[in-house]
Amino acid sequence: MKPPAVDPERLWNIAEVSEYLQIPVASIYKMTARKARLPIPHVRISGRIRFRRVEIDEWLSLLTVSNLARLRTLRRKTTHEVTNGHDPSPSDARR
DSSP states (O other): OOOOOOOTTSEEOHHHHHHHHTSOHHHHHHHTSTTOSSOOOOEEETTEEEEEHHHHHHHHHHTSHHHHHHHHHHHHHHHHHHHHOOOOOHHHHHO
């Protein structure tokens, strides 16, 4: 199979993304599932799954080890603030 075209506007099919990422087609299908653990950015057009190269490259950047550590830290901080924080509303300030 030839490598996917470089045109950033062209939509890729599953086989092309599989070739680009060097992972099995079945893995790509799993990543497009509604409750995928590691969702890959995609669009569905007339029942067919398509991908944009720009979005795949951005997604790959987010998956780097250094970014994953930062995302985990942000998630913990956000969860902590939401569950344990108190954001006084204007009505609370008047009391």
